[in-house]
Amino acid sequence: MAVNRRDLLAGGVAGLGLTGLGASAAASHAPAAVTSWRRGPDNQRIADLGDGRFLNPILAGDHPDPAILKDGADYYMTFSSFDSYPGLTIWHSRDLVNWQPRRAALTRNIGSVWAVSLEKHKGRYFLYVPVKATPDTIYVLWADHIDGPWSDPIDLDLHGHIDPCHAVGEDGSRWLFLSGGDRVRLSDDGLSLAGAVEHVYDPWHYPADWVVESFSPEGPKVHRHNGYYYMITAVGGTAGPQTGHMVIVARSRSIHGPWEDDPANPVVRTRDEAERWWSRGHASLIEGPDGSWWSVYHGYENGYWTLGRQALLDPVEWTADGWFRMRGGDLSAPLPKPRGGRGLPHGQTLSDDFATLALGRKWNFFRPAGGESERARIAGGALHLRGKGIAPHDSSPLMLIAGDQAYRFECDIEIDPGVTAGLLLFYDDRLYCGLGFDAARFVTHQYGAERGRPANPHGRRMRMRVTNDRHIVSYHISGDGGRSWTRFDRGMEVSGYHHNVRGGFLMLRPALYAAGTGEARFRDFTFRAL
Structure with a gap:
């Protein structure tokens, strides 16, 4: 197979066809770069354009499977957090954009x-949380305030099912709707099951010649509006082909059915790889502060599976016959914001002076053991991170979500004898890259393995920089606190570090790690989108 240099640079591993689609082809069809995003903390892109319009994504980077709740004038949203802990960070908005x-x-x-499902019922907040574990199950957490304290997870002993959605029937009964068209009744307090799982809906099926990943009916969201219950479901597979994931709708006068399919299904679908947003699905309905209606769902950015599934906002219009239609097109152009609602400042800085430890808001451990947070403490303007394991694969790195196509981050790192520490771009414990060092040698990380070990001239303290410029990765090191820099003699290309190569539904994230015995101290972490 002939592969030209341009395709290799654009697609990397994916450009050689290992994703099953050919990322080089996708890159050649990518829309021209959007330059009209406003820039917020650390120069990160933000959706609100400041002129009454917004440009998707509303939350850049990996924010998949959005679960959204309207609570008076407030909106709360959380996302699948997979193996990142603390998990299920609650986000807050007053206008659906910021x-x-x-x-x-x-x-x-x-x-x-x-x-997950995020709900409020009779003044109490609930999270219904499916986990892939041994065995797979669904938990429930509850709190009397959105900021907690949240209860310890309660196992519902509901095995073999995913993507619960809480719904209340016209008779006051409480239910969890599940993937595949199933449901199960809950007790009145919502903390246990009150019946067996039953099948209630056979989801609409797309034509046989559509290019999808799999049927996979999942992520049901049930909303009541104007005398109907609407069940919104994703089919076509979450990732894989860009055209696979889609949104379908059915409705019923009763929570107990029968359910009729929308004759216009699917109501959302990526139809061409040239569109800006791929694999759009897992949609919810939400009423805006001005009474308008919107849908929140996720999608992959064209050419950037590495950024994970990002949160998108699409305007909704109700039809005369009681269905709804998405009116945002392919979401590549700015859209009018919902009116009303007192906007909050958007996002957060990713740079960190380590005055406090923002676990759960900014930083998350990957697949932590019990008591993992005890490895990290703040003292003297530094993050003190105790070593664990021998390399990133078993050291539970500290990660954050970066939502731009190009960015740079750097940090001052000091290590005890016996410690190896450094900076990473981390997908999971078997797919990552980065640069670390001990007192004598560097260690390069590539494809989730430890490779070259050149001599380290700076000893146990240096400043290190990682640049990810649209999948082209370079490293710089400084022995004088960042006054002068030397380019490290190894570059990498990471467009294939994503779900369609590795699985897991994750994203490639900036990360810090410390391995071995002793402690590493991280100071003055700075991040800037390019």
Whole structure:
């Protein structure tokens, strides 16, 4: 197979066809770069354009399977957090466009957290949380305030099901709707099951010649509006082909059915790889502050599976016959914001002076053991991170979500004897790259393995910089606190570090790690989108 240099640079591993689609082809069809995003903390892109319009994504970077709740004038949203802990960070908005993180609801590792349901019922908040573990199950957490404290997870002993959605029937009964068209009744307090799982809906099926990943009916969201219950479901597979994931709708006068399919299904679908947003699905309905209607769902950015599934906002219009239609097109152009609602400042800085430890708001451990947070402490303007394991794969790195196509981050790192520490771009414990050092040698990380070990001229303290410029990665080191820099003699290309190569539904994230015995101290972490 002939592969030209341009395709290799654009697609990397994916450009050689290992994703099954050919990322080089996708890159050649990518839309021209959007330059009209406003820039917020650390130069990160933000959706609100400041002129009454916004440009998707509303939350850049990996914010998959959005679960959104309207609570008076406030909106709360959380996302699948998988193996990142503290997990299920609650985000807050007043206008559906500008969002700020509050606190993480889940602090104990119960497994890989998939699509959740965030609800409020009779003054109490609930999170229904499916996990991939041994065995797979669904938990419930509750709190009397959105900021907690949240209860310890309660196991519902509901095995073999994912993506719960809480719904209340016209008779006051409480239910969890589940993937595949199933449901199960809940007790009146919502903390246990009150019946067996039953099948209630056979989801609409797309034509046989559509290019999808799999049927996979999942992520049901049930909303009541104007005398109907609407069940919104994703089909076609979450990732894989860009055209696979889609949104379908059915409705019923009763929570108990029967359900009729929308004759216009699917109501959202990426139809061509040239569109800006791929694999759009897992949609919810939400009423805006001005009474308008909107849908929140996720999608991959064209050419950037590495950024994970990002949160998108699409305007909704109700039809005369009681269905709804998405009116945002392919979401590549600015859209009018919802009117009303007192906007909050958007996002958060990713740079960190380590005056406090923002676990759950900014930083998350990957697949932590019990008591993992005890490895990290703040003292003297530094993050003190105790070493663990022998390399990134078993050291539970500290990660954050970066939502831009190009960015640079750097940090001053000091290590004890016996410690190896450094900076990473981390997908999971078997796919990462980066640069670390001990007192005598560097260690390069590539494809999730430890490779070259050239001599380290700076000893146990240096400043290190990582640049990810649209999948082209370079490293710089400084022995004088950043006054002068030397380019490290190894560059990398990481467009294939994503789900369609590795699985797991994650994103490539900036990370810090410390391995071995002793402690590493990280100071003055700075991040800037390019």
